[in-house]
Amino acid sequence: MLPPATKNLLIITVLVWLAQVVMLRNDVDLIRWFAMHYPASANFQFFQLATYMFLHGSWTHIFFNMFALFMLGSVLNQVWGTKRFLTFYFVTGIGAGLIHLLVTFIRIQIVQADMPPEAIQIVYAEGTSVFNRGMNYTNSAMRTLNSLINTPTVGASGAIFGILLAFGVLFPNAPLYLMFIPIPIKAKYFVIGYGVLSLFMGVADRPGDNIAHFAHLGGMLFGIFMILYWRKTDKNRNNYEHYY
Numbered sequence: 001m002l003p004p005a006t007k008n009l010l011i012i013t014v015l016v017w018l019a020q021v022v023m024l025r026n027d028v029d030l031i032r033w034f035a036m037h038y039p040a041s042a043n044f045q046f047f048q049l050a051t052y053m054f055l056h057g058s059w060t061h062i063f064f065n066m067f068a069l070f071m072l073g074s075v076l077n078q079v080w081g082t083k084r085f086l087t088f089y090f091v092t093g094i095g096a097g098l099i100h101l102l103v104t105f106i107r108i109q110i111v112q113a114d115m116p117p118e119a120i121q122i123v124y125a126e127g128t129s130v131f132n133r134g135m136n137y138t139n140s141a142m143r144t145l146n147s148l149i150n151t152p153t154v155g156a157s158g159a160i161f162g163i164l165l166a167f168g169v170l171f172p173n174a175p176l177y178l179m180f181i182p183i184p185i186k187a188k189y190f191v192i193g194y195g196v197l198s199l200f201m202g203v204a205d206r207p208g209d210n211i212a213h214f215a216h217l218g219g220m221l222f223g224i225f226m227i228l229y230w231r232k233t234d235k236n237r238n239n240y241e242h243y244y
Contacts, residue, residue: 002070003077005085010066013156016054017062031055032132035152036097038104042128043150053093055154065156072167073160079170088166088226089159092219096158099218108148115141123149153212161198161216162223165191169227195220 002010020030036052037044056062077085112120123137123145130136131150137143167174168191175184185193198216 002074003082003085005082005089006069006074006077009073009089010069013054013056013062013066013069017056017059020055031152031154035154036100037152038101038108038149040108040124041150043132043152049094049097050090052097052152052154053090053156053159056156057154061155061157065160068160068163069156073163076163076166076170084230088162088223091226092162092222093156093159095222095225096161096212096215096219097153099221100153100158100212100215103214104148108145111141111145111148115145120145153215155212157212158215158219161194161219162226164194165220165223166227167191169224191220 016030023030032043033045034048034051035055036048056065073085073089076088080088119139119142123142127137127146128150131146136146168187172186172188174187176187176190177184195217198213198220
């Protein structure tokens with residue numbers, strides 16, 4: 001049986017996905033309101049750092065995220081319990097979003113360095129309205145800047161990569177299988193491989209790549225911080241109880 005926290009996360013995420021599909025057919029785009037936007041965008045709201053995790057861009061996106069949550073998250077949920085598991089899920093998901101915003105900020109500064117102030121001002125003043133109409137600027141630099149500011153980010157991938165990291169740390173020698181590859185890979189090598197691949201893809205920054213690779217790395221980064229913090233606090237608690 002699935003632990004309650006994992007089961008509820010699966011149910012809520014799938015229901016939100018179904019709501020996305022149904023409401024979009026009625027010209028209501030939940031992504032505009034609840035996906036994570038860059039703070040300079042007129043669509044930005046603080047609560048989006050949490051709500052973006054429950055939205056997804058396609059059925060394959062949600063399938064693979066929820067499959068990983070089902071397979072690996074349920075194990076961590078059983079080991080940690082509900083409170084610690086949910087804390088880890090949201091901290092890594094929100095942390096992934098913060099890392100993504102930081103990387104976006106750096107990329108914006110690079111683009112703006114070669115732009116005249118007038119063009120930058122136009123993008124900040126009108127860019128969100130242009131983007132919301134499904135349009136963008138013909139000027140290359142203005143188009144790139146507007147995309148960086150107003151492209152929404154969705155998905156639980158940051159939290160899922162945190163879960164993958166945690167599973168690799170807690171069960172380093174557990175065999176994992178990639179789809180269509182019948183050869184087991186130890187969890188620790190699986191995690192390292194995924195981390196290196198995400199770093200390479202993020203640095204490469206290929207045109208048309210809509211995957212937030214640094215958000216994945218952010219989920220892993222906050223995941224290892226949480227695990228190290230808990231190990232320290234658990235050790236201190238055990239030492240205190242032994243002394244007492």
